[in-house]
Amino acid sequence: MRDIYEKVVELANRRGFFWPSARDVYAGAPAGFFVYGPLGLRMKDKIIALWRSKIVLLEGVHEIETPNILPIKVFEASGHLKHFFDKLIECKRCHSRFRVDKLIEESLGLKEHLEGLSDEELMRIIKEKNIRCPKCGSTKWTEIKKFNLMFTIAVGAEANEPNAALRPETTQGSVIEFRKSYIVMRGRLPFILGQVGKVFRNEISPRRALIRMREFQQLEIHIFFNSDDPDRIYKEKLEPYLDYKIRFLRKEDREIGEIVEMTAREALESGYTINSLITYWLVLYQKFFNESLKIPLERIRYRELIEGEKAHYALAHWDLEAYTEDLGWTELVNNTYRTDYDLSGHVKVSGNDLRVSDAEGRKILPHLYEPSIGLDRVLFHELMLAYREDGERTWLKLPRYLAPIEIATFPLMKKDSMPEKARQIYRELIKEGFIAFYDESGTIGRRYRRMDEIGTPICVTVDHQTMEDDTVTMRDRDTMKQVRVKITNLPEKARKFLRENIAIEDLQD
RNA sequence: GCGGCCGUAGUCUAGCUUGGAUAGGAUAUUGGCUUCCCAAGCCAGAGACCCGGGUUCAAAUCCCGGCGGCCGCACCA
Numbered sequence: 001m002r003d004i005y006e007k008v009v010e011l012a013n014r015r016g017f018f019w020p021s022a023r024d025v026y027a028g029a030p031a032g033f034f035v036y037g038p039l040g041l042r043m044k045d046k047i048i049a050l051w052r053s054k055i056v057l058l059e060g061v062h063e064i065e066t067p068n069i070l071p072i073k074v075f076e077a078s079g080h081l082k083h084f085f086d087k088l089i090e091c092k093r094c095h096s097r098f099r100v101d102k103l104i105e106e107s108l109g110l111k112e113h114l115e116g117l118s119d120e121e122l123m124r125i126i127k128e129k130n131i132r133c134p135k136c137g138s139t140k141w142t143e144i145k146k147f148n149l150m151f152t153i154a155v156g157a158e159a160n161e162p163n164a165a166l167r168p169e170t171t172q173g174s175v176i177e178f179r180k181s182y183i184v185m186r187g188r189l190p191f192i193l194g195q196v197g198k199v200f201r202n203e204i205s206p207r208r209a210l211i212r213m214r215e216f217q218q219l220e221i222h223i224f225f226n227s228d229d230p231d232r233i234y235k236e237k238l239e240p241y242l243d244y245k246i247r248f249l250r251k252e253d254r255e256i257g258e259i260v261e262m263t264a265r266e267a268l269e270s271g272y273t274i275n276s277l278i279t280y281w282l283v284l285y286q287k288f289f290n291e292s293l294k295i296p297l298e299r300i301r302y303r304e305l306i307e308g309e310k311a312h313y314a315l316a317h318w319d320l321e322a323y324t325e326d327l328g329w330t331e332l333v334n335n336t337y338r339t340d341y342d343l344s345g346h347v348k349v350s351g352n353d354l355r356v357s358d359a360e361g362r363k364i365l366p367h368l369y370e371p372s373i374g375l376d377r378v379l380f381h382e383l384m385l386a387y388r389e390d391g392e393r394t395w396l397k398l399p400r401y402l403a404p405i406e407i408a409t410f411p412l413m414k415k416d417s418m419p420e421k422a423r424q425i426y427r428e429l430i431k432e433g434f435i436a437f438y439d440e441s442g443t444i445g446r447r448y449r450r451m452d453e454i455g456t457p458i459c460v461t462v463d464h465q466t467m468e469d470d471t472v473t474m475r476d477r478d479t480m481k482q483v484r485v486k487i488t489n490l491p492e493k494a495r496k497f498l499r500e501n502i503a504i505e506d507l508q509d
Numbered sequence: 510g511c512g513g514c515c516g517u518a519g520u521c522u523a524g525c526u527u528g529g530a531u532a533g534g535a536u537a538u539u540g541g542c543u544u545c546c547c548a549a550g551c552c553a554g555a556g557a558c559c560c561g562g563g564u565u566c567a568a569a570u571c572c573c574g575g576c577g578g579c580c581g582c583a584c585c586a
Contacts, residue, residue: 006579014520014537023559023577031577083586090511090583098583145510149586168586204510204584212585311586331585393548413544441539445547452547461546473546480547 005326008383009209011394015039015454017383017404018210032206032214034376039454042404042435044217044379047293048196050401051219051373054292055284061194061221062185066173068198069155069164077349078172078342080150083312087119089126090142091133098134100126100144107131119144151200166200171370173197174222175342178366182224182356189358189366190225190233190277196375210376211330219373223277224366226358227340230275238264238280246282248272248318249303259301274316278337278369285320285333285371293378294399295385299323302335313341320371324384332381334372340365386455396455397478400498405456407494408437409472410447412463422462425472425487432491452477458494476504483508 013019016037022029036044056063075081087100100122108129123144125131132139152162167173174181174193182191199218206212226232242265249259250272264283267273273282282302289295302318310317313336320333343365347354355363386396396403409426411418419440429436437456439447444461451459459475465484466472472490473482474497481504485493493507 010520020577026560026576029576078586080586088510088583149584201585207579313586410546412546415544443545443547443549445545445549447548448546449548463546475546482546 003326004324004384004387005208007389008380008387011387011453012040012209012383017043017454030214032203032212034210034213039404040379043382043398043402044375046402046404047375047378047382048219050292051288054288055221056194059192059221059284061192062181062187063194063196064174064177064181065197066170066177066195068166068200069153070167070172070176071164072152072162073349074172074176074346075150075165075168077345078175079312079345080168080172087122088145090145091136091138091140103134104129104131106134149202149204151202167197168201169199169372170195170197170218170220171222171338171342171368171372174220175368176346178222178224178343179354179356187356189229189356189364190223191356191366192224193222195220195222208327210380211327213376217375219375221281221371223281223369225277225369226364227367228364230277230367234276234280238268238276238283241280241283242268244283244287246273246279246286247297247301249301249321251304251306254306274337278316278335281369281371282318282335285335289320289322289332293382293402295322295381299385301329303329303331311336313338315339315341322381324381326384330377330381332374332377334370334374336370336372338368338370340367342368393449393452395452395477398455398457400457400501403455403457403498404435405437405451405454406435406498407458407460408439408447408451408456409460410438410444410462411440412444412461414440416464416467418462418467421466422460425460425462425490429491429494432495434491434494448475448480457498460490460494471509474504474507479504481505485509 011017017040018034018036020029020031021033021035052063055061072081089098089100089103104122104125108131126141130139150168151166153164153166154160154162155164174195178191178193181187181193185191196219197217198215200215203212203214206214210216242263244264245261246264246267247259247261248267249257253260262272264279267282268276268279273279286300286302289300290297299322301321301323303321305314305317305319316337318335319331320335321329322332323329343354346352347365355365358364382398382402383396386398388395388397400406407429409422409429411422422440423438426436426438437451439450441447448459455477457477459477461473461475463473466487470487471484472487473484474490474493475482483504485507486509489509496502497504497507
C-alpha cells in the first residue's frame with residue numbers, strides 16, 4: 001500500500017481533521033497553512049495532553065508561553081537572520097541554484113567567508129573570476145535573488161521598516177526568558193523550560209499537507225545545564241534504562257542504511273551520546289514515541305546529522321524519524337545539543353549578563369539541549385499508521401486514547417423510546433468526562449462505519465433488550481465484536497477500555 | 510523558484526482532442542417513507558467548471574498570466 005498518504009489527506013479533509021486554509025473562499029490563498037477541523041483539533045489536544053503527562057509533569061518541566069513576535073535583534077543574536085536571508089543565484093542554462101557565497105568560496109577555494117559583501121561586490125567577483133556553473137559549466141548567471149525565510153513585520157503604528165519577526169522556533173523565547181524563569185522559579189541546574197507554540201517559516205515550497213507548512217506547531221523542551229556537570233541528576237535517572245536499546249542511524253552507516261541498536265550504556269560509555277543528560281532524553285523520547293504514541297520500534301530511528309546538515313547552532317544533532325511506506329523516513333523530532341550558542345549570542349548582542357548562580361554560588365552560562373517535536377507531523381503520522389481498509393470498510397486504528405471521539409451511542413431504531421434512552425446514556429457519559437457522540441440517522445450499520453472511519457473506539461447501542469434489563473452492547477472498532485454490559489457499569493468499563501490495551505471480550509459482565 | 514504533469518459539487522469522476530443548447534454519473538449529505546446489529550431500498554432536495562484577461566456570435570473546452578496540487582531538482586535554519 002503506497003497510496004495511504006493520499007487516502008489520509010482525503011479522509012482528513014472529508015471528515016474534518018484538517019484542510020487547506022481559506023482555499024474555498026479565496027482561490028489564491030497561499031500554500032502551507034492548514035485549518036484543524038473539530039476532529040483534528042481534538043486529536044492534537046490529546047497528543048499535547050499525552051506529552052504533558054508523560055514528559056512535562058514527570059520531568060519537572062516548567063512550561064511557559066512566550067510571544068510569537070520578537071524583536072529582530074533576537075534573531076540577529078540567535079544567528080537566524082544571517083542564515084535566513086539566503087542569497088541565491090541561478091545558472092541560466094541548467095537552472096541549478098547555488099548560494100552565492102558558497103559558490104564563490106568553493107570555486108575559488110577560499111576559506112574566508114564572504115558574508116559582509118554586497119550583492120554588487122559578489123556579482124563583480126563572479127564576473128571577474130569567470131565563475132562557472134559546477135553542474136553544466138556555463139558562465140551565464142541570473143541576478144542575485146534574496147530568499148527571506150523569516151516572516152518580518154513592522155511593530156508599531158508608525159513603523160515602516162521591519163523591526164520584528166514571527167519566530168521560526170519557540171527556543172529563542174525560552175532562551176531570553178531563561179534567567180528570569182530561573183530566578184522566579186528558584187531554579188537549580190539542570191533547569192528545564194517547555195513550550196507549546198506556533199512557529200513560522202516562510203518555506204520556499206510547502207509540500208505534503210502537514211509535513212511542510214509555513215505555520216506549524218512545536219512541542220519543545222529546553223534543558224539548561226552546567227556543561228561542567230552534565231551528569232548531575234541524570235546519571236541516576238539514566239540508571240534504570242542503561243540496558244534500553246536506542247536505535248541509531250550513525251553517520252558512518254548512512255551509505256548502507258543500517259540501523260544500529262545501542263544500549264544506553266554503550267551509547268554513553270563510547271562517548272557517542274556525549275553525556276548522561278542527552279542519553280537519558282534520547283531514551284525518553286524513543287520510549288514516548290514507541291510506548292505512548294504507539295509507533296512500532298522498527299519504524300523509529302535516530303538519524304545522526306553530519307556537518308552541513310546540522311543547524312548552525314548545533315554541536316550534535318539527531319533527528320528522531322518515523323518510517324511510512326509512502327513518505328519514507330520523516331523527521332518528527334529535532335534533538336540538538338546547542339551548547340551555549342544561543343545564550344552567549346544574546347549576551348553579545350544585548351550586552352546583558354545572562355549567567356545564573358549554581359548551588360555553590362558560581363556564575364554559569366548554561367548549555368542547552370533541546371528535543372523539539374513537530375506536532376503536526378506527529379498527528380499526520382498517527383493517522384497514516386492507523387489507516388486500515390479491508391474492502392468492506394475503512395477504519396482508523398488509532399491508539400484508543402488519541403481518538404477524537406471516544407464513545408458513540410446509538411438507538412438501534414428510532415422508536416420504542418430507544419432514542420430517549422440512548423440520549424440519556426450519551427449525557428451521562430459526557431458527565432463522566434468522556435468525549436461522546438450521539439447519532440440516530442441512517443441504519444445502524446452506516447452509523448458504525450461512520451465511527452470506524454474517524455477511529456471511534458467504542459460504539460454503544462441501545463436495543464430492545466436494553467428496555468427490559470438496562471444493558472447495552474459495546475462494540476469494538478477494530479474487531480467489530482460486541483459485548484453486553486449493564487449501563488451502570490458502562491463508564492468504568494469504557495474508561496478501562498480506552499486506557500488499557502485490553503480486548504472487548506474482557507469487559508463482558 | 511525551475512522542469513514535467515495536472516486543476517469540474519464535500520469526495521471521486523464524465524465531458525476538453527474537434528468551442529454550441531439544461532455540465533452527466535457515483536458516493537456523501539438534507540427531508541420523508543421503510544424499521545433495522547454492520548455503508549439495504551424507494552421518493553424528493555441542495556450542491557461544481559481554481560482566479561483574471563484574451564480570441565469568438567458563443568469558452569469547462571482554445572491562448573496568455575496568476576494561484577494551487579503531484580513528481581523531480583533546489584531549499585528545509
